[in-house]
Amino acid sequence: MSSSEIDTLIDMMAKLPGLGPRSARRAVLHLIRKRGLLLSPLADAMQAVAETARECLNCGNVGTSDICDICASEKRATGELCVVEDVSDLWAMERAGVFKGRYHVLGGTLSALEGVGPEDISIPKLVDRVTSEQISEVILALNATVDGQTTAHYIVDQLEDRVRLTSLAQGVPVGGELDYLDEGTISAALNARKAL
Helix, strand or coil: CCHHHHHHHHHHHHCCCCCCHHHHHHHHHHHHHCHHHHHHHHHHHHHHHHHHCEECCCCCCEECCCCCHHHHCHHHCCCEEEEECCHHHHHHHHHHCCCCCEEEECCCCCECCCCECHHHCCHHHHHHHHHHCCCCEEEECCCCCHHHHHHHHHHHHHHCCCCEEEECCCCCCCCCCHHHCCHHHHHHHHHCCCCC
16 A cells, blocks of 8 residues: 555545544554454445445435335334434434334434525425324424524424424433533423423
């Protein structure tokens, strides 16, 4: 491998989220040192994913078939549909292991500043799914950002008479201390309080 090939690999790695040039250099050096254990298998796995990965035609999840395992599972047909901004949010929900319904990935949020409208993300498809799949509840699991809240309000306007709409609770995280929380989190926690 010439140094230009190594530099190209470092530049490509530095484009990944969470890695800058310095972290990319360290990662590439580690991969080179562990060539047989890591570099070759990583290259093979990346090639396999490049050839087989695709977006689920139904929900927008990423998998290796046209319909993901979640959408294909009859056990997941509970009538509950969890709406998330991105695939990474879906995967985070799945890691928690508490939601047993199906998902809908919007592919972003509405943003007037960036010119992102409802047709630019999959809100029209969401409205169609609510009707065609006989959804009884839509759970909005959108990030607590201005764009996330704007998107949630728009979805509520589109679906409010068709289906039960809920959102994830917001507030104090498990193990969180009030002194370390920002005012917005404390306010959301107080407003979402429940009886004991």
